[in-house]
Amino acid sequence: MAEHGAHITAASGAEDRPSIFEVVAQDSLMAAVRPALQHVAKVLAQAHPGRCGFLWRWFDEIFAGLALLLQQHHLATASASFSEHFYGLKRVVAGRAAAPRPAGAGLPGPQLRRSLALLVLLPYLRVKLEKLVAGLREDDEYSIRPPASRRRRLQRAVLAAYPAAAAACRGWLLLQRLRYALGAARSHCPLLALAGVRLARLTARDLRGLRGPGPPPRPPASIQEKVQSAIKKAIGGLAVSISTGLSVGVFFLQFLDWWYSSENQETIKSLTTLPTPPPPVHLDYNSDPSLLPKLKTVCPLCRKTRVNDTALATSGYVFCYRCVYNYVRSHQTCPITGYATEVQHLVKLYSPEN
Incomplete structure (x- = not known):
């Protein structure tokens, strides 16, 4: 059994196919970034509700906007999402028999748009769906509507179907990862197949292309081109700043995710047990x-x-x-x-x- 496991992890080393541990690690990176940033937004909103309250109320939309900017930059410049590029991976068009495309050239248009939608839009819709279901469950517990009403029956049908659908999706993902680990699938996630890509390791040629200066850009001729060039540079600089900040602080973000996880709450309570603070003596927030x-x-x-x-x-x-x-x-x-x-x-x- 140990020899078989070692064979599975080392088999992908002879080709560009990453191991199951690499792809699972890059999947968990963005999953750790979101709750850490959410906690930062909550702390700022509680400390300054008048100035920073919007960070908590509109966190899903703000995070989706930042993710859109970050993922579009990496897909267009490194042919990979932020987490995939962090682990030295790239996206390759699936089923293409032509010469491999260098990572620095970015993904082709159709694959880039589909990847961007699956990386940004789909997680946003999933979070909104989870909040909707939580609201329906809460409303079902405290609602005063008669049990036989049409809306109440529909609400309970949704609450009964959602856990089964979520479990089916998780089972499908687990099965796909097992098939990938055993070499029976080209990608570990069904979403990659929907985007028309697969993951591969960066080659020496890709690394030279990503680190090289590249050809000098053509100087803009008209005012419109100058404005477009300035906007692109500003967006690119913002995306690079976000990417660099996340790359440097990824360990800190994962530490925050562990520190505020449910399994660690008992330890936190024992370390941060403090007396009950006094009630507020003045009102700073749009009231008197x-x-x-x-x-x-x-x-x-x-x-x-x-x-x-x-x-x-x-x-x-x-x-x-x-x-x-x-x-x-x-x-x-x-x-x-x-x-x-x-x-x-x-x-x-x-x-x-x-």
Whole structure:
């Protein structure tokens, strides 16, 4: 068995086909970058909700824009995504019998557009779908609609079908990776086949082409060409800056992903156990102390005696459950302090009489 495993890992060394460990490692790189950047955006939004709150509210769109810029630059200049180029891999047009295309020339137009859509658009849609399903599950738990209503039945059908569909996709991906490890498939991921490419190792010729200065560019003749050239240089410089920053900080990002993983939460709690901080003494976020009612039993939102008391864990203020649930779900902030928050931060309070 050990000899067979060694044969699998070393078999790809004699050709341009990367090993299963290389392709799995490059897949996990971008998966580690997203949660780390998301945590940075959350910390900035909590520290400065007025100036940086948009980073948390629009994180998916901001990350998709940065990923689009980064991946397009690497696909056009290195024939690879950011993570593939980081691990010394490139994308080769599948099934082409002609002379291999140098990595520095970039992917051809059709393969570049399909790769870009699968690298950027598909993960964005997947994140939005996961949030939609989470919202439907949350609405199903707290909804007051009758169980026999059409919308409730459709909602429960989606909630029942989504886990099965997600499990089927993960099983398909695992099967494809096993087939690739055993040499029965040309690519480890079905998305590469949809893009019409396969992964290969960079050759010495590719490395010389990527490091070389290349031919001098033709000077622009018209004002329109000068403007287009300046825009391309600015976008290219921004993409290079993002790529360099991620390349340098990739270890730090992976460390953050491990540090804030669910398996490490118990260790974090034991190392960062601190006393409960005092409540905020002033309000810096588009509100004033007059928003707080004089009576402690009155909800700050509806200005009536609280019903079904619920505290917001991020700020400590107490509201009616229905009032604060609807507000947090719409604004993702505390209505008093403006701290970034989520529905899972609502804590039901029980009086001694109950």
